[in-house]
Amino acid sequence: MIMTSFRNFMVVDKMGIFMKNPQITTLINKPPKVYNHDSVNPNIYIHRYRHGTELQILISWLHDGVKDCLLGEDEEDIWPTCQVFDTVRIVIDNSTCENVFVCEPGMTHYVRINDLCEGIEDCTKETSVCHTARATYKPYVSPLLYQDKFYAIHCIPGLESIEYQTTPCIDSVFKNPDYPTLGITKETFVRTPKDKINCSHLFGKVMVYLSCLGLCTDIETPCPLENLQLESCSQMHNIKNIASLSGIGQLTIVTEKGPGSYHNDWFECKNLQLCISYDKVCDLVNDCGDNSDEIFCSNHFECRESKELIQKTKKCDEIIDCRDYSDECNSDCGKYIIPNYALKVSSWTIGILAVGFNTVTFLRLISKIIRKSSSRGTSMLINNSLKLIISLGDFLTGAYLVAVSIVDTVILREDFCSVHVEWLSSSYCAILGVVSTFGANISLYSMMFLSIFRVIRIRRAMTFGDFRYQKVTFLIILNVVIWFPGLIAVIPLVNLFEDFFVNGLAYSGNMPMFIGSTKKKAHVEVFEKYYGKLVRPDLSWNEIKRLFNDMFTNNYGEIPRRSVHFYGNHGVCLFKYFVKSDDPQKTYVWVNMMLNLICTFVIVICYTNILQNARKSADLVNQMAGEEARAARNKKDAQLHRSVSQLILTNLVCWIPFLCTCLLHSLEIFDATPLYPIFTVIALPINSVVNPVIYDKYLMKCATNFYQMVQLKFQAAHVVVMSSLGSKRIENTSCNSEPDRK
Numbered sequence: 001m002i003m004t005s006f007r008n009f010m011v012v013d014k015m016g017i018f019m020k021n022p023q024i025t026t027l028i029n030k031p032p033k034v035y036n037h038d039s040v041n042p043n044i045y046i047h048r049y050r051h052g053t054e055l056q057i058l059i060s061w062l063h064d065g066v067k068d069c070l071l072g073e074d075e076e077d078i079w080p081t082c083q084v085f086d087t088v089r090i091v092i093d094n095s096t097c098e099n100v101f102v103c104e105p106g107m108t109h110y111v112r113i114n115d116l117c118e119g120i121e122d123c124t125k126e127t128s129v130c131h132t133a134r135a136t137y138k139p140y141v142s143p144l145l146y147q148d149k150f151y152a153i154h155c156i157p158g159l160e161s162i163e164y165q166t167t168p169c170i171d172s173v174f175k176n177p178d179y180p181t182l183g184i185t186k187e188t189f190v191r192t193p194k195d196k197i198n199c200s201h202l203f204g205k206v207m208v209y210l211s212c213l214g215l216c217t218d219i220e221t222p223c224p225l226e227n228l229q230l231e232s233c234s235q236m237h238n239i240k241n242i243a244s245l246s247g248i249g250q251l252t253i254v255t256e257k258g259p260g261s262y263h264n265d266w267f268e269c270k271n272l273q274l275c276i277s278y279d280k281v282c283d284l285v286n287d288c289g290d291n292s293d294e295i296f297c298s299n300h301f302e303c304r305e306s307k308e309l310i311q312k313t314k315k316c317d318e319i320i321d322c323r324d325y326s327d328e329c330n331s332d333c334g335k336y337i338i339p340n341y342a343l344k345v346s347s348w349t350i351g352i353l354a355v356g357f358n359t360v361t362f363l364r365l366i367s368k369i370i371r372k373s374s375s376r377g378t379s380m381l382i383n384n385s386l387k388l389i390i391s392l393g394d395f396l397t398g399a400y401l402v403a404v405s406i407v408d409t410v411i412l413r414e415d416f417c418s419v420h421v422e423w424l425s426s427s428y429c430a431i432l433g434v435v436s437t438f439g440a441n442i443s444l445y446s447m448m449f450l451s452i453f454r455v456i457r458i459r460r461a462m463t464f465g466d467f468r469y470q471k472v473t474f475l476i477i478l479n480v481v482i483w484f485p486g487l488i489a490v491i492p493l494v495n496l497f498e499d500f501f502v503n504g505l506a507y508s509g510n511m512p513m514f515i516g517s518t519k520k521k522a523h524v525e526v527f528e529k530y531y532g533k534l535v536r537p538d539l540s541w542n543e544i545k546r547l548f549n550d551m552f553t554n555n556y557g558e559i560p561r562r563s564v565h566f567y568g569n570h571g572v573c574l575f576k577y578f579v580k581s582d583d584p585q586k587t588y589v590w591v592n593m594m595l596n597l598i599c600t601f602v603i604v605i606c607y608t609n610i611l612q613n614a615r616k617s618a619d620l621v622n623q624m625a626g627e628e629a630r631a632a633r634n635k636k637d638a639q640l641h642r643s644v645s646q647l648i649l650t651n652l653v654c655w656i657p658f659l660c661t662c663l664l665h666s667l668e669i670f671d672a673t674p675l676y677p678i679f680t681v682i683a684l685p686i687n688s689v690v691n692p693v694i695y696d697k698y699l700m701k702c703a704t705n706f707y708q709m710v711q712l713k714f715q716a717a718h719v720v721v722m723s724s725l726g727s728k729r730i731e732n733t734s735c736n737s738e739p740d741r742k
Contacts, residue, residue, distance in 0.1 A: 062090050083110075084555050099552045099559065101126070101513075105531060110553070117512040118308070119285030125530055133513045133526045134321065139311065141204025141279040149189040150174075152206050153197075167195040172213055176264065177227050179247030183254045183262040200298045200312055205278040207299065208267075220298035224281055225267060228252050232268050233275035267293060284309040301327055306512075320516040329417035337408040337416055337571035338677050347405045347681040354398025354688035357699055361391040361692040379457065382474050386450040387695050389481055393443025394688035400436040401685055404572055416571060421506045421516055424568030433567025434489045437575045440684060441485030441596075443691065447651075448599040449477050451606035458613050488592055489575075492566035492585075499540050500584050501566040503576075508560035517564040520544065570673070572680040577658070578665045578672050586666065593659055600655045604648050650690045658683055 061068050068074050079090045082097035089110075091097070100110040103123030111122045117130035131137060143150040146157065154162040155169035174188040190209050199207055199216035210216055212223035230251040233241055241253045242262065254262040266275035269288030280287045282297035286309070294300065300309040303322035310321045316333035329335065338344050365388040369381065407428075408416070416423065423429055492501040504517035514522070520537075523544045527535045530551055539547075541563070549558055566585065569576045577593065579586040658679055665672035693699045 059090060059092070083553055097556055099554060099556050101552055105550070113510060113512070113552075119283075120287070129526055129529050130513060132529045133518075133522065134515060135319075135522070136321070139203040139283060140206065141283045143190065143206050143209065149191060150205075150209065151191045152209060153193060153202075155191040155193065167193045167197070170194045174209055174213060176212065176225050177246065181247065181252060181254060181264060182245045183242070184264060186261070186263075188265075202282075203299060204281060204283045207282045207297070208278045218298055222296060224293075224296055228264055228266060228268060228275075233266060236275050269293060284311065303327065304330075323510075323512055323515055325418050325420075325516075334414055335417035335420060335571070336414070337404060337412065338681065343677055343681045344405065344409060347401050347408075350681065350685050350689055351398045351401030351405055354394055354685060355402060356398075357689060357692040357696075358391045358395035358398060361696045361699060362388065362395060364696060365391060378474060382453060382477070383450070385474070385478065386446045386453065386481070389446040389478075390443050390450070390691055390695065393439045393441070393446065394691050396435050396439025397443065397685045397688040400432055400439060401681065403432055403435075404680070408571075420571060421564070422562075423571065424517065424573075425506050425562040425564045429573040430493055430565050430567050432573040433565075433575065434493070436573070437489035437567075438485050439688075440575075441488055441592075442481055443687065444596060444599045445481045445485060447691070448602045448606075449481060451603045451610075455606045455609050458610060492588075498563065500588065502541055503564045503566065503569055505541075505544070506562045506564055511559060517568075523548065570676045572676055574676060574680050577662050577679075578676070579662075580666060580668055589662075590666075593662060596655060597659055600651050603651055607648055647690075647694050650687050654683055654687050 057068055057074070062074050062079055065075070080093060081088050082091050083089055083100065098113060100112055101116055103109040103111065104125060109123050111126055115122065116126065117134065119127075121127045143152040144156050145151075149171075151157065154166060169191050170193075172190050172192050174190050190213070192210060192213060192215055196215050196217040197210070198218055199210055199221040200218055202210060202221075207221065208224065211221050212225055214223075227246070227250070230243060230253060232253055233239070233255075240256045242256060244252050244254045244262075246252045252264070254264050255266070257263050265278055267278060267281045268275050269290065270292035271288065271290035274288060276287050276293060281293050282299055284294070284300055287293050291307075294309055299312055301312050301315045302309055303324055304326035305324040306322060308322055310327060314321045315327045316330075318328065321327050338347055365384055369384045369388065407423075412419065412423065491497060504519045505514075505523075506517050507514050513526075520539065520541075524535050524537055524539060527547050531547075535547075545558075545561075552559060566576055567573045569578075575592070576585060576589060579589045583589075661672050661675060661679070664670055
């Protein structure tokens with residue numbers, strides 16, 4: 001005897017035995033050469049047994065040991081196959097063969113990848129593995145049955161306190177249809193809320209009972225049940241249907257439950273006249289095959305392309321549940337790299353200003369180094385070279401902002417949401433991350449060495465001695481400033497350290513098991529479900545890839561996947577500053593941030609010291625110099641005080657709030673991830689605009705003149721407005737006083 005079944009179809013084999021689903025094709029008493037059968041298209045046009053015309057036969061009839069075709073070609077080795085060894089299967093067309101999911105380790109039963117995780121249990125571990133992989137759970141579909149009474153929602157015994165706080169519960173009698181049916185003698189008692197409630201969060205039998213009892217407030221949840229006709233459930237030959245008579249004189253059916261016990265608790269599908277139990281209605285699974293058991297339900301969101309059904313509450317919850325990302329990428333909750341208009345304008349403005357200012361500063365410093373380094377000595381060379389590196393770092397920061405702005409507003413725009421995983425795992429995002437990290441660090445380290453160098457020069461606490469000693473010192477500083485930030489930026493992308501820096505794996509779009517970027521923890525939980533044993537939580541990424549590959553046949557290459565790198569933690573591709581206590585990258589991140597904090601404090605301390613020395617020098621000059629010299633000195637000191645104050649303020653405003661935010665995020669006091677764009681666009685790069693103005697006298701003069709011009713324009717406009725208001729006030733006064741003169 002041969003039993004055969006196809007996905008989402010109820011089919012009969014040649015012995016007249018019916019079965020529903022499973023994807024696994026079970027063959028008993030097969031001939032020695034055994035084949036599985038693909039279930040994509042169960043029909044093939046060939047000459048059927050005892051007929052001379054071309055007819056369709058089930059693909060499972062091929063190589064089943066029985067000659068069905070006139071010439072017996074259904075048993076010959078002429079049919080296309082996919083896979084090899086134990087998983088070989090006959091298919092309609094082998095031009096697109098692909099790997100399949102192996103139901104259990106060491107078994108030959110399989111499920112096609114496209115058929116995974118669609119809610120129907122096709123083999124022993126599919127559903128449990130899929131629920132674990134996608135962090136989902138089966139919704140509550142059946143009310144509690146206790147002492148021949150169903151209890152729904154909060155009306156379950158023991159939840160009286162919830163009942164008192166929401167709505168009281170009452171006993172109801174559920175009938176379908178409302179009029180009696182011959183043979184149905186037992187009533188269905190259901191304890192439900194007394195008042196109507198929103199049913200858009202209910203599933204299965206619970207939703208059926210409440211909607212058909214008229215207890216749903218939302219008009220989108222009608223009662224899904226219709227009266228069963230005599231021909232209803234005609235393809236369900238695994239149950240015993242008995243003709244009966246309804247209270248309105250129409251023939252109907254009832255199903256024998258036991259000796260003398262009958263029921264008609266069925267939902268009839270629209271396509272194949274299948275019937276399913278109430279708990280399979282509105283349960284987010286297409287049990288009917290034509291979606292007629294789900295299409296009228298208000299409790300789901302339908303994915304745009306894959307047509308998967310997910311709970312309505314999962315739409316726009318910042319967790320991807322649809323394979324096409326449509327639950328998070330839609331008109332209600334799309335994602336952008338830079339989320340709002342103000343930040344987009346700030347990104348463009350700061351980026352362009354940083355690139356422009358630092359280009360001017362860079363070119364002027366190169367010219368100055370070429371013209372004056374030989375005549376002014378190594379001290380001036382060190383001073384200008386460090387300012388040149390600061391300018392280079394700030395230029396890279398500005399270029400990074402401009403590049404991010406171009407990707408956000410020109411290239412990807414609203415499409416970023418649907419391709420964000422590809423973007424986060426791309427080499428372009430990695431390059432942007434390296435550029436921003438390298439630029440920020442070389443600028444900060446150069447500022448620290450420049451501040452130390454200036455303090456040493458001013459206080460004369462140390463001299464470098466001869467030219468050779470100064471040159472060696474300069475080379476050491478130059479190497480530290482350039483190479484160390486470069487290593488910090490590049491190390492996270494080295495394959496040797498992927499177990500520390502890779503954030504997750506992103507699988508190809510046709511892999512329904514994992515959606516988006518999947519971390520180590522999720523992989524480990526899936527392996528424990530599939531392999532049935534505990535798995536070390538500290539698996540390497542190579543071990544994870546191997547264990548995942550073993551869940552599938554690998555006859556056609558490995559499952560396509562990409563690594564989501566260290567900089568792919570957000571669309572702005574910034575250094576991963578926000579880490580939590582269980583993040584393997586936290587040590588590396590916090591070491592880098594502590595170095596940045598030390599640099600910031602050194603800069604603040606050094607320039608505070610410079611101000612103190614400047615005041616002492618000014619006091620000495622004021623005692624010995626005349627009035628004109630004192631005035632010139634005071635003006636110069638005021639400029640120095642203003643420049644140094646701006647430098648200290650921008651460094652403190654830039655780094656201190658940011659480091660405090662990182663600390664609060666690490667302690668899990670609050671989630672700072674949404675703040676990434678703000679820090680990326682405004683807080684961190686603001687120094688790249690301020691630094692060239694402070695260090696370059698030409699830009700400082702230009703900025704001062706521009707500020708004075710704007711100030712004069714504002715004052716002039718203010719005078720015009722006040723004059724206009726004054727003249728109107730005089731006119732009003734004269735008009736009001738005119739009757740008195742009369």
